[in-house]
Amino acid sequence: MSRSVPAPMADKLLATAGELALSWDEVRTEDIAEASGIPRATLYYYFSSKDEILQFLLTRMLERLTDAVAAAEDPDAAIPDRLAAVVRAQLAHLGEFPATAQLLTANLGKAGKLPDLAAGINAAFHEPVRRLLALGAANGTLRPVDPEIAATALYGAVTVIGLRSLVIDNHLDADEVSGQILPLFWSGIRPDVRP
Amino acid sequence: MSRSVPAPMADKLLATAGELALSWDEVRTEDIAEASGIPRATLYYYFSSKDEILQFLLTRMLERLTDAVAAAEDPDAAIPDRLAAVVRAQLAHLGEFPATAQLLTANLGKAGKLPDLAAGINAAFHEPVRRLLALGAANGTLRPVDPEIAATALYGAVTVIGLRSLVIDNHLDADEVSGQILPLFWSGIRPDVRP
Amino acid sequence: MSRSVPAPMADKLLATAGELALSWDEVRTEDIAEASGIPRATLYYYFSSKDEILQFLLTRMLERLTDAVAAAEDPDAAIPDRLAAVVRAQLAHLGEFPATAQLLTANLGKAGKLPDLAAGINAAFHEPVRRLLALGAANGTLRPVDPEIAATALYGAVTVIGLRSLVIDNHLDADEVSGQILPLFWSGIRPDVRP
Amino acid sequence: MSRSVPAPMADKLLATAGELALSWDEVRTEDIAEASGIPRATLYYYFSSKDEILQFLLTRMLERLTDAVAAAEDPDAAIPDRLAAVVRAQLAHLGEFPATAQLLTANLGKAGKLPDLAAGINAAFHEPVRRLLALGAANGTLRPVDPEIAATALYGAVTVIGLRSLVIDNHLDADEVSGQILPLFWSGIRPDVRP
DNA sequence: CATGAATGAGCTTTCATTCAT
DNA sequence: CATGAATGAAAGCTCATTCAT
Secondary structure, eight states, rough: OOOOOOHHHHHHHHHHHHGSSGGGGOHHHHHHHHTOOOOOOHHHHSSHHHHHHHHHHHHHHHHHHHHHHHHHHOOOOHHHHHHHHHHHHHHHHHHHHHHHHHHHHHTTTHHTTTTHHHHHHHHIIIIHHHHHHHHHHHHHHOOOHHHEEEEEEHHHHHHHHHHHHHHHHHHOOHHHHHHHHHHHHHOOOSSOOOO | OOOOOOOOHHHHHHHHGSSSSSGGGGGGHHHHHHHTTOOOHHHHHHOSSSHHHHHHEEEEEEEHHHHHHHOOOOOSSHHHHHHHHHHHHHHHHHHHHHHHHHHHTTTHHHHTTTTTTHHIHHHHHHHHHHHHHHHHHHHTOOOOHHOOEEEHHHHHHHHHHHHHHHHHSSOOOHHHHHHHHHHHHOSSSSSOOOO | OOOOOOOHHHHHHHHGGGSSSSSSGOOOOHHHHHHHHHOHHHHHHHOHHHHHHHHHHHHHHHHHHHHHHHHHHTTTHHHHHHHHHHHHHEEEEEEESSSHHHHHHHHHHTTTTTTHHHHHHIIIIHHHHHHHHHHHHHTTTTTTOOOOHHHHHHHHHHHHHHHHHHHSOOOHHHHHHHHHHHHHHHHHOOOOOOO | OOOOOHHHHHHHHHHHGSSSSSSSSSSSHHHHHHHHHHHHHHHHOOOOSSSHHHHHHHHHHHHHHHHHHHHHHOOOHHHHHHHHHHHHHHHHHHHHHHHHHHHHHHHHHHHTTTTTTTHHHHHIIIIHHHHHHHHHHHHSSSSSHHHHHHHHHHHHHHHHHHHHHHHSSSSSOOOHHHHHHHHHHHSSSSSSOOO
């Protein structure tokens, strides 16, 4: 069980995530110590295992994302605009903290065993989208679709495109990328037969 | 460099993938040996490193998928139907060989460093979709969209929804799941304002 | 060097010895702290090392035994009776404080390096016996034997039989056990050929 | 579970025991490796833990002692002579392999947790003595005493005196020491009142 | 060709000990 | 005086890899 982590230590760790290699098993505790400036033994004073540090990093990152997404929404705006804002915020976060985002993606194998991670992903990615899809379907501003499926599809598409952009361009422009994804999900690929 | 792997050994290994834990670094060579019945030293006679075994497994799985996707397409059918067939084939493959699919997803960190993996993913997932999107846009059976972006979006959506189905239901019905995804991409979430 | 240890702390520690595993190296300072209720850092305020705590425990136990043995002797009694009283007192002490006795035996390896321990063992076990053996030989109430050898033999026999009784019966009846050992040393195993 | 240890490796280890410090916890696996010339990883190929190596050393030493004691007995001799031979053989073994003997004594704490050790001690020390005491009592060549108690007493006395001799003189003359112990046990300390 | 035996190179984790308060 | 927080210094053990047969 981890002790409550002091804020300065948490900051050091989060600021450090970018220096850590993608595959967590290739990161040595000494790497974490060096990169963060926190001695190994001190890390073990606060965390009971290396994996718990990964869990801490990913959880904190998802909490930040959850907050950023919540802050991006304007409750008075129309549902489609709010949905667009959510997707844009998610992409902006990926662009701002690419390391932790890639850390999550690259360690899905371990992440699957870390408790609470699924809840964090749900809170940061799925839940906001699912909620808006349901609201939009209810008030007619969106076509009724299975919110669960659609939210998961959006999550997959947004994440994969975002990471691809990071890998290829080494950079992510949230406005540009959301401007590419959103129309696709908005109108679909059906040929426009309307006059 | 790996020697040419004898077919029976390849079969043993592929049949074995399901028993191997998700995170490759948590799989010991002894685990691979036990699960496949191939002695450790013999594995090293055919592969030069543990990671090469992972690469072999993933490459073979993607080749199978590429073949399955190619076989599913009817060159005489309409583009939207061919696109649907491709997605359905990808999902069917996920359902049939969940272990290797999960192995790929769970080891994106290591996979990123394995040469040829990106090419395999492209051949199995992206290229068929991208080609059909371009063809459809050309002959008017699909709305013109950036094929790169749309193919990546479909890849992300299909993969994530497929894996989600596997994790939650421990099973994947390709027809059902493609029946959920395809309409979403076909029509989008825009409210249907047409009379 | 250890500060003078406050009596309540000494009592806590001595009362605690029973909870500490037999092999001192397997006892963590945290175990001592938990069992005694004395915080780790406080232990280090009074003792300069973990081994010094062991030394303290063993020394105190031997002092108690030395006192108990001295108190058991009646200077006016016959030498053989005094010798019997000494052995009985040693066994009674083993029965009363089995933990520390076992601690001593189980850590002979470390104890050998602890200064003053040998002196304590001598004072508690050897010296009283040796003295009486010499006195008895001098006044004819005991057969003349090498007091050094005989005292050591008695020490070994008494200790081993006492510990064996503790381990097997989880209990030690000093009267019963001394009633078994003393005749053996008194008469030996020579067949009684006298009429 | 330990693999069957190859004879040359066993020999190296046994020959090495003398260089290892008394308290097993103070011996590092690297010390064992250096002293024996067997690499650490190879030790772990044959033993599953450091304690298992201790157990192996002690068990083998006790087996050797058991054999030596059995060989020392002349089945045709009188019981008292056979008993004397047993004690002399035990002391001779202590003198010949002082390191392993001290290893056993110094690690009684850990030894208590090592399975089969008690059986080995019984076979090497107690059983031969107990058997002879019973035989002697039966045919009248020894005084009837509780064989269990007397055997334990002899074990304690012989071991402690033997080790004391080793520690003090750094050497053990089996004939001399048995010449000191045996008369004590033979005649006891009762004053000789016979004419 | 195949493999049992052997090992070099590390890594996580532990824990006695210190020190600022 | 007493102690919670912090850490330096190992140590046991693992495992990918090699190689003689």
